[in-house]
């Protein structure tokens with residue numbers, strides 16, 4: 001009988017723990033969606049920004065929400081690249097807009113811009129190369 005009561009207590013604790021963690025999960029999900037987040041479907045439109053030894057070409061571009069930008073380097077650039085949102089080094093202004101890892105010179109990194117705004121960016125490995133992407 002003692003064991004049976006012990007078992008019931010454990011079961012009750014386990015159930016309580018389960019429901020508490022369920023609730024926590026929901027709250028976290030709600031809190032994780034930034035207020036300025038615009039949920040848009042990808043438009044399928046692609047733009048290209050090339051990093052050259054003189055900087056990004058183009059360094060300013062206007063696109064529609066849901067458009068994709070493909071970041072690459074010119075053949076003479078020949079170095080790793082790392083496109084990222086300002087502000088260097090935390091990239092917190094638009095934290096998803098960040099390749100998070102160095103990209104090999106001949107490889108591209110692309111990102112679909114779902115948030116309307118004027119997004120300044122830079123190359124994380126050569127932060128003097130900067131640009132601005134306007135998403136409308």
Ligand SMILES: [Cu+2]
Pocket residue numbers: 084087088089090091122123124125127
């Ligand atoms: Cu950076």
